[in-house]
Amino acid sequence: MTLLEDAGLQDRQRPNSQGDRPMGGTLVEQFELGLDAPICLTWELTYACNLACAHCLSSSGRRDPRELSTRQCEAVIDELQRMQVFYVNIGGGEPTIRPDFWHLLQYAVDHQVGVKFSTNGVRITPERARFLASTDYVDVQVSLDGATAEVNDHIRGPGSYETASRALQNLADAGFRDAKISVVVTRHNVGQLDEFKALADEHGATLRLTRLRPSGRGADVWDDLHPLPEQQRVLFDWLTAHGENVLTGDSFFHLAGFGESLPGLNLCGAGRVVCLIDPIGDVYACPFAIHDEFHAGNILHDGGFQRVWQTSQLFQDLRAPQSSGACTSCAFYDSCRGGCMAAKFFTGLPMDGPDPECVQGYGESALAADRVVPAPSQDHSLPATTRNQPVMLQLTRRPDLAAPPVSACAEDPLAGYRPLRPH
Amino acid sequence: MLDEAWQLSPQVALRPEPFGALAYHFGNRRLTFLRRPELVALVRGLGDSRDVRAALEASGLPAAHWPAYETALRRLAATDMIRRVAKEP
Numbered sequence: 001m002t003l004l005e006d007a008g009l010q011d012r013q014r015p016n017s018q019g020d021r022p023m024g025g026t027l028v029e030q031f032e033l034g035l036d037a038p039i040c041l042t043w044e045l046t047y048a049c050n051l052a053c054a055h056c057l058s059s060s061g062r063r064d065p066r067e068l069s070t071r072q073c074e075a076v077i078d079e080l081q082r083m084q085v086f087y088v089n090i091g092g093g094e095p096t097i098r099p100d101f102w103h104l105l106q107y108a109v110d111h112q113v114g115v116k117f118s119t120n121g122v123r124i125t126p127e128r129a130r131f132l133a134s135t136d137y138v139d140v141q142v143s144l145d146g147a148t149a150e151v152n153d154h155i156r157g158p159g160s161y162e163t164a165s166r167a168l169q170n171l172a173d174a175g176f177r178d179a180k181i182s183v184v185v186t187r188h189n190v191g192q193l194d195e196f197k198a199l200a201d202e203h204g205a206t207l208r209l210t211r212l213r214p215s216g217r218g219a220d221v222w223d224d225l226h227p228l229p230e231q232q233r234v235l236f237d238w239l240t241a242h243g244e245n246v247l248t249g250d251s252f253f254h255l256a257g258f259g260e261s262l263p264g265l266n267l268c269g270a271g272r273v274v275c276l277i278d279p280i281g282d283v284y285a286c287p288f289a290i291h292d293e294f295h296a297g298n299i300l301h302d303g304g305f306q307r308v309w310q311t312s313q314l315f316q317d318l319r320a321p322q323s324s325g326a327c328t329s330c331a332f333y334d335s336c337r338g339g340c341m342a343a344k345f346f347t348g349l350p351m352d353g354p355d356p357e358c359v360q361g362y363g364e365s366a367l368a369a370d371r372v373v374p375a376p377s378q379d380h381s382l383p384a385t386t387r388n389q390p391v392m393l394q395l396t397r398r399p400d401l402a403a404p405p406v407s408a409c410a411e412d413p414l415a416g417y418r419p420l421r422p423h
Numbered sequence: 424m425l426d427e428a429w430q431l432s433p434q435v436a437l438r439p440e441p442f443g444a445l446a447y448h449f450g451n452r453r454l455t456f457l458r459r460p461e462l463v464a465l466v467r468g469l470g471d472s473r474d475v476r477a478a479l480e481a482s483g484l485p486a487a488h489w490p491a492y493e494t495a496l497r498r499l500a501a502t503d504m505i506r507r508v509a510k511e512p
Contacts, residue, residue, distance in 0.1 A: 021441055027456055030442040037438065039445070039454070084438040086447040086454070112436070114452065137449065 028267050034319035037083040038309065040274045042287040045073070045101065046093040047279050047380035050122050052389040053145075054155040055184065055225060058278070058290055059216040060093040061382035066280040070100045072300070076277065077104070079305050080113050087114035087137070091287070093279065093380075096123035102131070109137050116141060118182060120160060121167025129167075129174035141180040141208065142167050147195035151188050155225070157388040168203045179205040180247065184212050185235060186225040193238045197246070208247040209239070211254075213288040214346040214356070217381065219373065221392065222347070232359055233258070254343075256335035257359040268341050271296065271318035275309065283308045285318060288342035292377040325352025332360055339363075348373040424493060424500075425479075428508040430470035435504050437463065446504050453502050462495055469505060 021033055048063035049056075068076070080088060088108065095101055096119050108115050116139035124132075124140070132138055142164050146152030149161035171179045181200045183189065189196075193209075200207040214222035227235060236255045239246065239262055250264035265273075270286035277283055277299065278290060285294040296315050297308035309315065327333045338344075339355020347356040348371035354362035382389075406416040431437070434450040443457040446466075457463050465482045472478035475496065479489050499505045 023442060027442075027458070033441070035440050035445075084436060084445075084447075086436065086438075086449070087452075112449070114449070137452075 028265060031265065031267060031269065031273050032319070032321075034272045034315065036310070037085050037306070038273055038275050040089065040269065041080070041085050042089045042091060042274070042276045043076070044091050044093060044276065044278050044287075045095040045104070046098050048097055049092060049094045049120075050097060050388070051094065051120050051157050051160055052382055052386060053157065053160075053217070054221045054390045054392055055145075055186075055212060055216075055218040056381075057213060057216040057218055057288055058091075058093065059376065059379045059381050062380045063093075064280050064380060068279060068281055068300075070103065072281070073100070073104050074107055076281075076299065076305065077108050077111050077113055079299075080108075081111040083306055083309075085113060087116060089287075090115055090117040092118075094120055094122060096128075102128070105135075105138065109135060115139070116180075118143060119167065120156070121164040124167035124170050126170045126174065129170040129176055132171065133174040133176040139178075139180065140171060140176065141182045142171075142205075143182050143184075144196075144199075145184050145186065146189050147192035147199055151192065153390065154188065154392065155186070155221070155390050157390040159388055168205060172203045172205075177204060179203065180208045181205050182208045182210065185209050185227060186212055187227050187231060188225070190227050190231045190235055193235070193242075197242065206245065206247060208249065209235075209252075210249050211251040211340070211343075213340070213342055215288045215342055216290060216376070219346050219376065224392075226357060229359070229361070229364070232357060236262075236359075254336050254339035254355045254357055255359055257330075257332040259332070259335075261335055266335065267337055268339075270294070270341050271315040275315075277305065283312070285314060286342060288340070289345070290378065291345070291374070293345060293374070294342075323352045325350065326366075327352070327354055327362070330354075330360060330362070345374065347371070424497060425476040426474050428472075428474050428510070429478075429496070429500070429505050430508050431466055432503050432506040437467065439463070446499075448502065448504060451503060453504070455499065455502065455504055457495075462492060465492060466496075466499065466505060470508075 044058055046063055046067055047058060047060045049060040052061055095117055105115055114137035118141045121142050132140055144152055144164045145156055146161065152161040168179060183196055197207050212218065212222065212226050232255060236258050243262060248264060252262055253266040255262060256266050270289060274286050275283055276287045281299040283296045283299060284290050285296060296312035299305045299308060302308050324333055324338060327338050339358060341351060343356050344351055344353065347367065349356055349366050354366055356363040356367055435446055435448050438445045443459050444463040446455045446457055457466065461482065461484060465478055468478050468481055472481060479492065484492065496505060
């Protein structure tokens with residue numbers, strides 16, 4: 001993203017036709033006040049998914065029967081074209097398992113709405129890969145959360161590494177250039193960053209790293225999967241050293257508290273420059289905030305997407321000046337701006353407090369204090385376990401037990417007696 | 424540049440925003456923010472003017488500000504947001 005700085009032309013607080021909205025200032029300050037249409041819009045096409053990843057942001061699995069029809073999806077695209085939303089990030093669930101996915105893809109491109117879609121690769125056959133290679137304005141992002149099958153399949157489920165690898169290979173064979181390999185950075189894969197980069201290079205792809213959010217099913221596994229404090233530093237250093245050709249979706253701005261900002265906007269864009277449309281037309285403030293608390297409206301019942309974006313009370317509130325609360329006295333507040341709203345909400349931390357992964361250590365103390373993790377407001381997870389569901393439990397023995405407990409009926413005079421082992 | 428004819432690249436769309444406009448290039452997929460309504464008006468008017476100088480004159484901007492706008496136009500040209508119009512033979 002390039003910023004056009006018209007140097008020497010900045011004057012502040014200039015009144016304009018937008019009432020009391022100040023002009024000038026930095027671009028980030030302008031973004032905080034909101035835009036007429038989002039820059040980065042995520043659209044989850046379906047909650048249906050062939051996988052059941054442990055950290056799924058949208059708790060996907062089952063299709064919602066209220067899912068938008070093909071006609072309704074086309075109407076959404078028409079509206080995005082009118083609003084000049086130039087591209088949309090399509091996800092799910094697994095968007096490609098919607099029967100009309102390829103039609104909608106073509107429809108969007110034909111209506112000047114470029115598409116980047118996220119997939120686990122299940123439907124990226126050689127034939128589809130050739131079709132994708134023939135289109136302009138389509139980006140493909142294949143999710144992979146481990147550079148090895150062992151690490152990946154642990155959270156994405158058995159066979160998912162192979163599915164993603166095959167998709168990437170099909171894309172490369174078809175001549176599709178610059179696919180994205182999208183990685184959620186976890187405690188288990190943060191040591192594989194070099195391997196991920198090599199994997200991307202090998203497939204002529206670009207690496208994309210994003211932050212693990214405690215949203216959806218991610219709330220259940222966040223404690224076990226989010227990078228440890230020392231790993232945050234490793235990640236920051238790696239991004240500083242190698243980040244030039246690596247995409248991050250601006251998701252690591254909480255790391256700016258290390259003192260040096262990473263490239264990108266370094267601001268929470270929720271309801272200001274980003275938002276999410278879910279499969280049934282509900283609009284949420286950001287892709288990581290599918291919860292009633294961040295529900296702005298519904299495109300079917302509240303007069304269309306533009307109306308929700310421009311007039312919903314929630315978005316008006318998010319565009320108003322935010323309180324820095326407990327972070328006010330922190331010297332790094334200007335760089336991290338308090339971190340990620342969704343990460344705070346889903347870990348039960350106050351909105352105006354530190355990010356749970358605050359690199360200055362304020363998150364850890366906040367997590368240790370009294371807090372109530374909010375209950376999810378919706379869940380599309382599959383009701384029963386499936387064959388490719390990840391199993392994150394491992395069978396181990398309690399380390400403090402050396403032998404089975406002694407039954408009260410044991411008559412042996414030596415029952416429960418264990419001789420001290422000679423050293 | 425002042426004596427050359429330029430126009431908005433045909434692959435670029437401008438989206439009005441409170442701070443100016445957002446320019447998106449459908450070819451190279453670059454997104455650029457035009458931070459001043461005056462710059463947006465200038466860029467839109469390029470195609471209707473004989474050359475950049477005429478566009479600046481038409482914009483009513485004080486001449487003292489022209490160099491800054493010219494710099495901005497050059498940067499837009501570098502990413503193909505605006506394109507030079509070929510001279511008639």
